[in-house]
Amino acid sequence: MASYSVLHGSVALITLQNPPVNALSAAVRAGITDAVQRTLKDPQVTSVVICGQNGRFCGGADIREFGGSMSGPPLVPMINAIEAMDKPVVAAIEGVALGGGLELALGCHYRIAHRQALVGLPEVTLGLLPAAGGSQRLPRLIGLPAALDLITTGKHILASEALKLGIVDQVTDGNALNMAVEFARRIVGKPLDPRRISTLPCPSPPDVDFLLDRVLAQVRKRARGALAPVACVGALRAAVFLPFAQGMEKERELMGALFDSGQARALQYAFFSQRLVSQLENHCCYWARYGLVPRHIAPEEILERCLYALTNEGFNILQDGMAAGPEDIDAIYVFGYGWPRHRGGPMFHAGQVGLARVLEKLEHYQHKHPDVPYLKPSPLLRRLVAAGSPAVQKWREFLNKDRVHSQL
Numbered sequence: 524m525a526s527y528s529v530l531h532g533s534v535a536l537i538t539l540q541n542p543p544v545n546a547l548s549a550a551v552r553a554g555i556t557d558a559v560q561r562t563l564k565d566p567q568v569t570s571v572v573i574c575g576q577n578g579r580f581c582g583g584a585d586i587r588e589f590g591g592s593m594s595g596p597p598l599v600p601m602i603n604a605i606e607a608m609d610k611p612v613v614a615a616i617e618g619v620a621l622g623g624g625l626e627l628a629l630g631c632h633y634r635i636a637h638r639q640a641l642v643g644l645p646e647v648t649l650g651l652l653p654a655a656g657g658s659q660r661l662p663r664l665i666g667l668p669a670a671l672d673l674i675t676t677g678k679h680i681l682a683s684e685a686l687k688l689g690i691v692d693q694v695t696d697g698n699a700l701n702m703a704v705e706f707a708r709r710i711v712g713k714p715l716d717p718r719r720i721s722t723l724p725c726p727s728p729p730d731v732d733f734l735l736d737r738v739l740a741q742v743r744k745r746a747r748g749a750l751a752p753v754a755c756v757g758a759l760r761a762a763v764f765l766p767f768a769q770g771m772e773k774e775r776e777l778m779g780a781l782f783d784s785g786q787a788r789a790l791q792y793a794f795f796s797q798r799l800v801s802q803l804e805n806h807c808c809y810w811a812r813y814g815l816v817p818r819h820i821a822p823e824e825i826l827e828r829c830l831y832a833l834t835n836e837g838f839n840i841l842q843d844g845m846a847a848g849p850e851d852i853d854a855i856y857v858f859g860y861g862w863p864r865h866r867g868g869p870m871f872h873a874g875q876v877g878l879a880r881v882l883e884k885l886e887h888y889q890h891k892h893p894d895v896p897y898l899k900p901s902p903l904l905r906r907l908v909a910a911g912s913p914a915v916q917k918w919r920e921f922l923n924k925d926r927v928h929s930q931l
């Protein structure tokens with residue numbers, strides 16, 4: 524939800540309330556929409572400040588809502604309505620203004636931030652693009668090159684850097700909310716048209732096509748099949764060449780394609796699993812408090828059972844002739860599945876760990892869990908170990924000999 528109050532008799536204060544990061548859930552969007560209506564109707568109110576509860580402006584759209592059917596007031600018309608207001612609206616940014624949070628702030632006429640606050644449009648890291656107007660407003664505010672950098676990487680920057688780029692208007696080491704309220708009182712009556720970012724032209728260099736093509740090529744190379752970074756460049760191209768309303772349509776169209784893609788779902792799943800893992804320890808405390816004794820599973824066991832079962836399947840695939848050599852399997856993992864390049868790939872890694880050790884571990888886990896077929900050591904792994912664990916580069920040779928023998 525969002526609370527509404529009036530300070531000094533004339534400054535409406537809209538406070539986002541959704542701990543811990545004030546994500547823009549349906550209830551928060553409904554609260555903001557209601558509060559905007561109240562400010563419009565209240566003749567005493569001459570300016571508005573939007574802030575977040577507990578020193579955090581907003582961590583963006585509520586990622587949990589993406590998994591289900593979305594309800595409540597949509598974000599885009601809400602932000603457009605804020606920008607269209609005829610009373611100045613100031614965003615008081617403390618803590619974070621990320622994703623939809625920054626997009627909300629870009630719909631405000633001014634942005635005042637704490638120097639240490641973090642701002643950014645990290646949607647790309649979730650397989651999305653800033654589709655609440657961010658891809659259209661940010662380049663209009665700070666120019667195409669800087670917007671391309673921020674939106675295609677999704678990086679968070681400090682408000683002090685955002686000030687240099689022109690994303691925020693002022694920073695403070697003190698209380699950003701107090702400063703925003705004082706600021707809001709002072710600017711009443713100043714023209715608002717130049718502060719409505721959607722009405723600004725998009726500043727871009729003369730060689731704009733060249734720049735967009737170069738960035739697209741870089742992004743394609745870096746993204747290795749990821750859809751979102753490429754879509755981000757498409758949305759920014761629209762910001763340069765199309766009027767705002769049409770750019771917004773393009774933004775929505777591109778977002779629609781990303782939204783239901785398996786990639787966006789996978790990245791959002793990864794966002795939450797990363798956080799869940801860090802809570803594991805607390806769950807153990809919870810069990811202990813209620814007298815439950817969790818079976819102790821060492822992290823090595825989880826790692827080894829996942830990793831060595833995967834490698835074992837690689838040996839089976841090689842043995843069945845479905846891949847010509849270990850390099851084929853490693854290349855698929857490194858280039859297709861983000862396996863850390865510095866670890867070479869699962870087959871190379873098995874060689875580094877030592878084939879005898881991999882075999883020993885598989886035998887150990889198979890003994891403990893005889894019902895798990897993936898843990899049964901591949902005959903090829905056994906033969907390689909028996910042959911003295913040749914280096915991975917020699918396996919192709921070994922396999923060829925093996926295959927010839929089996930055909931004789």
Ligand SMILES: CC(C)(COP(=O)(O)OP(=O)(O)OC[C@H]1O[C@@H](n2cnc3c(N)ncnc32)[C@H](O)[C@@H]1OP(=O)(O)O)[C@@H](O)C(=O)NCCC(=O)NCCSC(=O)/C=C/CCCCCCCCCCCCC(=O)O
Pocket residue numbers: 543544546582583584585586587598619621622623624645646649651652653654655775776778779782795798799
């Ligand atoms: C930096 C953080 C904010 C804070 O970090 P930290 O202090 O370390 O805390 P964490 O442990 O990370 O988080 C604390 C808990 O909060 C949860 N959390 C955090 N952020 C969110 C969030 N945004 N939503 C939900 N929950 C969140 C987190 O999981 C923790 O909870 P728990 O412990 O797991 O229970 C850090 O949290 C962070 O980086 N957060 C993410 C910031 C981010 O990525 N924000 C961007 C979100 S995406 C976004 O904003 C998108 C905006 C555009 C939406 C436009 C919608 C339009 C829809 C159009 C649909 C198109 C279809 C059209 C089809 C057609 O046309 O037909």
